[in-house]
Amino acid sequence: MYYDALKTFVAVADQQNFTKAAEALRISQPSVSLHIKNLEEEFQTELFVRTPRNLTITPTGEILYERAKQILAMYEQTRQAILEHHQAVKGAIKIGASFTVGEYIVPSLFVRMRDHFPDLDPDLEIGNTTEIVQAVKQLDIDIGLIEGQSNDPELLIEPFMEDELFVVGPADHPLTQKQCVTISDLHHETWIAREEGSGTRKYLEHVIRSNGLQVTSTITISSNQGVKESVIRGLGLSLLSGSVVERNVRHNDLAIIPVKDHAFKRRFSYVCSPIMARKKNVEAFMGMLQ
Secondary structure, rough: HHHHHHHHHHHHHHHHHHHHHHHHOOOOOHHHHHHHHHHHHHHOOOOEEEEEOOOOEOOHHHHHHHHHOOOOOOHHHHHHHHHHOOOOOEEEEEEEHHHHHHHHHHHHHHHHHHOOOOOOEEEEEOHHHHHHHHEEEEEEEEEEOOOOOOOOOEEEEEEEEEEEEEEEOOOEEEEEEEOOOHHHHHHHHEEEEEOOOOOOHHHHHHHHHHHHOOOOEEEOOOOHHHHHHHOOOOOOEEEEEHHHHHHHHHHHOEEEEEEEOOEEEEEEEEEEHHHOOHHHHHHHHHHOOO
């Protein structure tokens, strides 16, 4: 079986150094070289370009690297599934979440998880929707919670809650004083938006495009807190989840601008590889979400 060889190959690719890979794996450098040699013979390709100063992975090495990570993850998950068979839900679960979900929704989910599964140890990674979907696909995390969408046919995606977004501005913005705001009142505004790959950014672009809004300019900031601070300081308007702005609105830092005849709603979803969905801990977590 090539498990040890693939594990060694991934370590070399990550470390970009045979010696460091040997140290990380606690094996000899000749063993590392032998594993790589065997793989190159097996696949009849060169996996690394070696020079006195550098070690560079080849294009075919890149292909094997992605597959090897998936194979190793499947092996470990299979081993854990066998060990956990007929046992209580316990141990680690790696959860990825997009920023809005991770910062404002997941904490309450973890409280529920503690009540239902006290022996489950969550490990949370936060990124934008695109990053989380990619991590799920590469099996770097067990399950992702996103505010955007994924149409990847290799992944399972299911909604688990509805979210409402609101147009927000600084408390002294002229539109906050207007009794009835229509969509046309939002023309010629500066918008504070999240970065490309964010589900919130994608939804804002959909609202602007579908309503034909004329935008003066767009300021991009890669965090909810940064977006809120920019709005508070009068740099522009934004469209943010109610969970993100609730506390700021209560403290009068931000003001919601209700738009007549418009409600901005979307669904939060979980996304998972079919391989991970069969893992006992993931199955239990999905059940709790549903």
